[in-house]
Amino acid sequence: xxxxxxxxxIFNDDPFDLLKVKPASTPARNEDERLVSSFxxxxxxxxxxxxxxQLGGGIQEHQYHSRLKGIRSDPSKMSMLKPxxxxxxxxxxxxxxxxxxxILDDDIFGxxxxxSEGLFDLKHIKKQEDRASTDFVARRKHCKDFDKYEAIxxxxxxxxxxxxxxxxxxxxxxxxxxxxxxxxxxxxLLEKVDFEEGVQQFRSGSRFRKDGRTRVIFENGTESxxxxxxxxxxxxxxxxxxxxxxxxxxxxxxEKFSNISxxxxxxxxxxxxxxxxDKQEIKEIEHLYKIGYSKVAVEERVKNASQEPxxxxxxxxxxxxFKCYNxxxxxxxxxxxxxxxxSCLNIDIFDSNKQRHTPREWFIAPIDVIQQAIQFIISGExxxxxxxxxxxxxxxx
Numbered sequence: 001x002x003x004x005x006x007x008x009x010i011f012n013d014d015p016f017d018l019l020k021v022k023p024a025s026t027p028a029r030n031e032d033e034r035l036v037s038s039f040x041x042x043x044x045x046x047x048x049x050x051x052x053x054q055l056g057g058g059i060q061e062h063q064y065h066s067r068l069k070g071i072r073s074d075p076s077k078m079s080m081l082k083p084x085x086x087x088x089x090x091x092x093x094x095x096x097x098x099x100x101x102x103i104l105d106d107d108i109f110g111x112x113x114x115x116s117e118g119l120f121d122l123k124h125i126k127k128q129e130d131r132a133s134t135d136f137v138a139r140r141k142h143c144k145d146f147d148k149y150e151a152i153x154x155x156x157x158x159x160x161x162x163x164x165x166x167x168x169x170x171x172x173x174x175x176x177x178x179x180x181x182x183x184x185x186x187x188x189l190l191e192k193v194d195f196e197e198g199v200q201q202f203r204s205g206s207r208f209r210k211d212g213r214t215r216v217i218f219e220n221g222t223e224s225x226x227x228x229x230x231x232x233x234x235x236x237x238x239x240x241x242x243x244x245x246x247x248x249x250x251x252x253x254x255e256k257f258s259n260i261s262x263x264x265x266x267x268x269x270x271x272x273x274x275x276x277x278d279k280q281e282i283k284e285i286e287h288l289y290k291i292g293y294s295k296v297a298v299e300e301r302v303k304n305a306s307q308e309p310x311x312x313x314x315x316x317x318x319x320x321x322f323k324c325y326n327x328x329x330x331x332x333x334x335x336x337x338x339x340x341x342x343s344c345l346n347i348d349i350f351d352s353n354k355q356r357h358t359p360r361e362w363f364i365a366p367i368d369v370i371q372q373a374i375q376f377i378i379s380g381e382x383x384x385x386x387x388x389x390x391x392x393x394x395x396x397x
Contacts (some may be wrong), residue, residue, distance in 0.1 A: 036084055038067055042064050046087045052089065068089065143221055156180055156187060163338065165180075165243050175228075175231070177191065179241070181235055182242060183234055183235055184238055186219060187242070188217065190216055190231070191215045194213050195228070212228050243334055267295075267329050268329040269294050269295075269324065270322045272318075272320045273289065273290040273302065273311070273317065274317050275311070275312050276314055279314070281347070289370060290316070290359075291336050291361060293329045293332070302318065309349045309357035310357070313350075313351065319367055335382065337360075339386070340373070343364045343365055344360060344363055345359065347359070347362075364389070369393060373385075
């Protein structure tokens with residue numbers, strides 16, 4: 001190395017020709033040629049496998065899939081490669097993505113079909129109903145004049161235990177001041193509502209909504225001034241309505257039922273049905289009838305009886321029906337059900353989805369006794385009688 005004076009001397013001393021650059025055997029390809037060549041590899045894959053390259057099929061196939069996806073997203077590349085597309089790989093219409101729904105609907109591999117990993121389970125975030133329930137409790141405070149209500153709550157509990165009042169499904173139209181309700185097992189009284197109407201904005205537009213502060217008294221000695229709609233949502237989620245005392249319902253019914261004229265408005269139908277079930281445990285029950293209420297014609301109401309648990313999942317025959325005027329038909333129905341409560345059918349019925357139901361409108365009583373009870377309700381004499389389930393007859397109290 002000491003004999004080498006310059007770099008040229010070093011380059012000239014190359015006995016193995018390591019520093020000699022051979023000319024390229026083929027000229028370098030331009031960008032368009034490289035694009036065509038890369039697309040041809042994808043076409044070769046399609047020809048061999050009779051399908052497009054997909055994710056999860058190996059490193060090489062993954063590369064082809066990504067390359068094809070990139071080509072499809074570039075209109076200029078699509079146009080340039082169209083003459084070379086003998087398998088229609090570029091006959092592809094890009095989907096517009098304008099929302100999360102568009103993304104979820106484009107799940108061509110079904111990655112979201114199976115939530116076995118619980119991707120949508122919220123472990124550290126409270127559910128909406130849990131937050132609503134927590135807020136419902138948090139807004140309460142000590143009721144300073146609870147001594148005025150304590151005896152009333154005890155009477156209502158006694159009425160519930162003795163069958164004078166009943167728990168009913170909650171509906172918004174029955175959320176009125178002066179009525180009792182149950183939320184999560186706690187009895188409450190909606191004492192008053194200060195209603196206000198205001199305009200609220202929704203995605204569908206603006207509209208008037210009635211709301212207002214309430215005074216709600218709870219049997220545990222607390223009270224709340226929650227909004228009317230907050231109370232409605234809480235009861236709708238996990239609440240029941242408490243019916244009026246049966247004697248009070250009877251008084252109101254008799255008061256409104258008399259003096260029917262052509263100007264009176266028909267409110268609905270009370271009907272009596274008999275089951276046509278072929279199940280032995282139902283067929284063998286003598287004097288089994290359903291007493292119910294319908295806003296529409298009874299024939300229309302029972303046309304799908306075989307599909308409804310309330311009709312024992314079987315056809316029924318209409319024994320009799322009564323038109324109702326100038327009264328609340330639901331309260332009429334409540335009186336009948338209370339009168340025959342000690343003969344109520346206790347049976348489990350399973351619907352087409354194998355869900356269990358326990359119908360509560362079927363009673364064991366002769367039809368003439370049922371008709372007699374209805375007449376007593378109309379006349380107001382029902383308070384003087386009770387139903388003897390053992391002897392199946394109406395007797396004086």
